[in-house]
Structure formats: C-alpha cells, structure tokens
Amino acid sequence: MTTTVSSLYLESFLHKVESRSLTTGIVGLGYVGLPLARLFTSQGFRVVGLDIDQNKTSKLMKGESYIGHIPDSAIRDMRADDGFIATSDFTSVQSVDTLSICVPTPLDKYRQPDLTAVRQTAESLTPHLRPGQLVILESTTYPGTTTEVVLPILQKSGLKIGEELFVGYSPEREDPANPHFTAKTIPKVVGANDAASRLALEAFYGATFDQIVPVSSCEAAEMSKILENIYRCVNIALMNELKLLCQRMGLNIWEIVDAAKTKPFGFQAFYPGPGLGGHCIPIDPFYLSWKAREYDFTTRFIELAGEINTNMPYEVVSTVAKHLNDRKTSTSSARLLVLGLAYKKNVDDCRESPAIKILRLLDDRGIQIEYFDPHVSGYVSHRYGHLPGKELKHLSDSALLGSTATLILTDHDAFDYERIVRLSNVVIDTRNATRNVVANREKILFA
Known part of the structure; x- marks a missing residue:
C-alpha cells in the first residue's frame, strides 16, 4: 500500500x-x-x-x-x-x-x-x-x-x-x-x-x-471560549444591576450573595464591581454580537449584559460625585486617592481595566487624582495611553490623611485595609475589600 x-x-x-x-x-x-x-x-x-x-x-x-x-x-x-x-x-x-x-x-x-x-x-x-x-x-x-x-x-x-x-x-x-x-x-x-x-x-x-x-471543529472550539466568557459577563452584569437596586433599597449586595451561595445546589456566586477588565470578558460579547448579525440574529440578552457592565465606571464616578456633593465639597477642591489600576487583584495587567476609564472620567470632572498600585510599577503610557493624575511610588500616611476620599478599585492582597480605613477620611470601596475591617466602619461607603 x-x-x-x-x-x-x-x-x-x-x-x-x-x-x-x-x-x-x-x-x-x-x-x-x-x-x-x-x-x-x-x-x-x-x-x-x-x-x-x-x-x-x-x-x-x-x-x-x-x-x-x-x-x-x-x-x-x-x-x-x-x-x-x-x-x-x-x-x-x-x-x-x-x-x-x-x-x-x-x-x-x-x-x-x-x-x-x-x-x-x-x-x-x-x-x-x-x-x-x-x-x-x-x-x-x-x-x-x-x-x-x-x-x-x-x-x-x-x-x-x-x-x-x-x-x-x-x-x-x-x-x-x-x-x-x-x-x-x-x-x-x-x-x-x-x-x-x-x-x-x-x-x-x-x-x-x-x-x-x-x-x-475550529468553530466549536472558538464558540466554547466565547461561551465561557459570556457566561461570566452575563452573571456579573446581573450582580451589577442588583447592586444598583440594593443601594437604593439600603441593602448590602455582598452580604446577600454570601447568604445565597450557602445553598448547596443551583447557585454559583458572582460579585459586582466597578466594571469589567482583562482581555476577554469585556470584549467577547461584542465579538459574538457582531458575528450574529451575519445570520440576521440579535443577541439582545448578551448585548444588554455588555451595556450594564460598560456603564459601571460611570456609576462609580456618580457615587464619588454624590459623596462630594453631600459633603458640600466642590470637585475642583476635592483630592481623590485611587487604589488599584489592574483589572483584577494581585496582577499587573491593566488591559481593559475599568480603573483607567474611571480615572479619565474623574479627571473630566476636574477632580484632583493621585493613584497607587503595588503591582503596576510606573504606568505604561505608550501601551495604555496617557493617564491623568499623579502616580505615587508608595502609599504614605500623608497621602491617605490628605485625601478627601480613598477610592478602592482593585482589591490587592498587598493593601493593608485596616490602615487604609483608619487613616482615610472616607473609603469608597467598589470591591468589598474592607469587609474584614471592624474598626471605623462608619467611614466605608460601597460603590
């Protein structure tokens, strides 16, 4: 043969x-x-x-x-x-x-x-x-x-x-x-x-x-990856929407999710945040929605999830503005300390990070910004574009004490949250990073 x-x-x-x-x-x-x-x-x-x-x-x-x-x-x-x-x-x-x-x-x-x-x-x-x-x-x-x-x-x-x-x-x-x-x-x-x-x-x-x-086939493998990430995108969008509702109702969404996940079947915990980051989850829904149009199909559910998650940085900035207004502090005189640039905890990856969008939105409102991330040593402007504000090389006591508010956007383990809450005037926590801090809880706002 x-x-x-x-x-x-x-x-x-x-x-x-x-x-x-x-x-x-x-x-x-x-x-x-x-x-x-x-x-x-x-x-x-x-x-x-x-x-x-x-x-x-x-x-x-x-x-x-x-x-x-x-x-x-x-x-x-x-x-x-x-x-x-x-x-x-x-x-x-x-x-x-x-x-x-x-x-x-x-x-x-x-x-x-x-x-x-x-x-x-x-x-x-x-x-x-x-x-x-x-x-x-x-x-x-x-x-x-x-x-x-x-x-x-x-x-x-x-x-x-x-x-x-x-x-x-x-x-x-x-x-x-x-x-x-x-x-x-x-x-x-x-x-x-x-x-x-x-x-x-x-x-x-x-x-x-x-x-x-x-x-x-290649197509089945490609779709499996899209499915994995859209699954997460949709469920995170659900939590983000429920978070906004819980805020109006005076409820703590993280407490509620932790209670729900004790059910041993039929529930998987997802958590809200300031927006989606990384290369996949913020992008994949739009890839599939674009391809679906070739087949005269509209992925309404998926597109809605993408819109909810895309809007979260604006919700965070609105929370900051409301806090300043409640304190009768003008945006021009406010000094905001932002903690965390990376899109997820304990990494140095800023791709699609909601923190980048939030910093630019804050700058558009004329708020003075300082930022610090222990994993991002020097913001790489040629890769991610110009970033407004001043980067801190280390998180000093004076930086915490001198800020109108401290905004937590990434919940790195390297942060000393008890110290952050103790020295800050107010902590706006978008990640529930301060959940284990007992003292000075009256300073903590969840965004």
Whole structure:
C-alpha cells in the first residue's frame, strides 16, 4: 500500500511529539504566550518565541521578565541550555514544528472585532512555512475566524491544508495569579476541521496538558471560549444591576450573595464591581454580537449584559460625585486617592481595566487624582495611553490623611485595609475589600 503525503508528514510530526524532539513556536509573548512558552519548556520541548516588540525579546534573552507573576528566575530556567530563545526574526519560523498564535484581538473604536494582529501574524508566517508544521490560533475570537480569516492567508504558502500543513484552534484559558490552577492543569479545548490536523493538534497538546477536550471543529472550539466568557459577563452584569437596586433599597449586595451561595445546589456566586477588565470578558460579547448579525440574529440578552457592565465606571464616578456633593465639597477642591489600576487583584495587567476609564472620567470632572498600585510599577503610557493624575511610588500616611476620599478599585492582597480605613477620611470601596475591617466602619461607603 502506498503511503500518502498526508500520512508521511503526519507520521513524522507524531514521532517528534512522542520523542520530545519537536521544536515549538509561540507568536506573541504576552500574558498568554509567555506562560505557554514556559509550559512547553517545562515539558521538554525546545521553544522559539516570536514577538514584534524587540524590547520584550531583548529582555527575555537576558533572562528578564516583564510580567509580574512570572519571576526572572523562571525566564532564566527557560533559557537554560538554549531551551528557549526569543526573537523578532520571522525567518526562524522555518525551524519550528508548531506555531501557537497568541496575539491580541481587541475591539476597534466602533466596538467591532479588530483582527489586525491576527491577519498580520498569519501574513508574516506564511512566506516561511514548510511542510509538516502545525499552526494553532489561540487568540480569543468569534466562531469562523480560523476558517474564514487565517486559513485563506496560510493557503498562500502553496501548502495543502490537512496534508502538508496542519491547522487548528485551541482557546487560551490563562488565569494569572490563580493559585489553584496552572497552565498545565487547566483542561485544553482543541478543534480542527480535518482529520490529520485534528490528530496533530490532539497529540501535541495531549503531550503538554493534563487533559485535552476535543471538539468537532475550529468553530466549536472558538464558540466554547466565547461561551465561557459570556457566561461570566452575563452573571456579573446581573450582580451589577442588583447592586444598583440594593443601594437604593439600603441593602448590602455582598452580604446577600454570601447568604445565597450557602445553598448547596443551583447557585454559583458572582460579585459586582466597578466594571469589567482583562482581555476577554469585556470584549467577547461584542465579538459574538457582531458575528450574529451575519445570520440576521440579535443577541439582545448578551448585548444588554455588555451595556450594564460598560456603564459601571460611570456609576462609580456618580457615587464619588454624590459623596462630594453631600459633603458640600466642590470637585475642583476635592483630592481623590485611587487604589488599584489592574483589572483584577494581585496582577499587573491593566488591559481593559475599568480603573483607567474611571480615572479619565474623574479627571473630566476636574477632580484632583493621585493613584497607587503595588503591582503596576510606573504606568505604561505608550501601551495604555496617557493617564491623568499623579502616580505615587508608595502609599504614605500623608497621602491617605490628605485625601478627601480613598477610592478602592482593585482589591490587592498587598493593601493593608485596616490602615487604609483608619487613616482615610472616607473609603469608597467598589470591591468589598474592607469587609474584614471592624474598626471605623462608619467611614466605608460601597460603590
């Protein structure tokens, strides 16, 4: 029986996976790509990391990290014996057997999907592709992106998809600073549209992760990621709406949620906040809503949840303004101390953080602002845009005592909340971070 081209390349690829002689490539060395590179090196694979940001690649080659929860020592371990190299030279694509694409998929100014990075990455890879490689899109996106956007670009290489080049989709599930899960232990969803690509994808990630979850297609895998994040978005929106109602009724929403979650079935606790942040949850509902219009379908429920969450920064600013008005303090004479820029506790990630929006809204009202975040050392203006106000290098007693109010936007464990409440005139707490503070509770307002 004659061996087909498909089985020759597939057989060779599967042998490399089994023998750990495979070289993996990661395109995009950010909050998703760098942890993935770290995982691959720990599993005995040689890793080539690609990023257009030469500042990143230079730091990594010197054994330095730029992500808070990944220490320099981890990068040095990755670099040992050249197990990991970082480069901006895309000709190195020829030397790898797999390419995991982990680039941003933001929204544009019209809140429509911006796949510029995905397209540009695929176009940069295509001239250097060779037979026998596996290309995997990991970026969160709408169902159909791999098939409709990435595949047509890769086909320009002249390689036959499913025979000479294998292509799949596997959504990232990174949760920075979560002590209960690592990249390896989080089940990995994998999907491909042809049998050979599916075998290659399942073999590669099956050798890397503790558990893989195969689905029938790239579209199914893409939709699974959207579903995960919309599930959270909708439930958080419900809590945010109930929070606003509870405020009018004089009730504490956090107390109520804690009581409800004692039910051992049929309830999962979600909590309100100042708005949604991170790369996925604030963005994914709009990705799906945009795609749904192609099918003459309106995702009214999902869009409403997105609107509620998007409005929360405005609600926080309204609470601050009401407090100042109640104290007969003009906005021009008020001094507000903001604690926390990151979108979630104990990380340095400010992507889509509601704190950024809130600071700009406060500045629009003429309020003097100081801000401090122990995990964000120097606000990176070239990445997130100009930020109004003054950044504090440390949280001094005088900063707390001298502010009209202290606004908590991120509930980092590093904050001493008893000290914050004791020294502040008023604490406006958007995260229920001060729930364990007993003394001076009359100073605390929940926003």
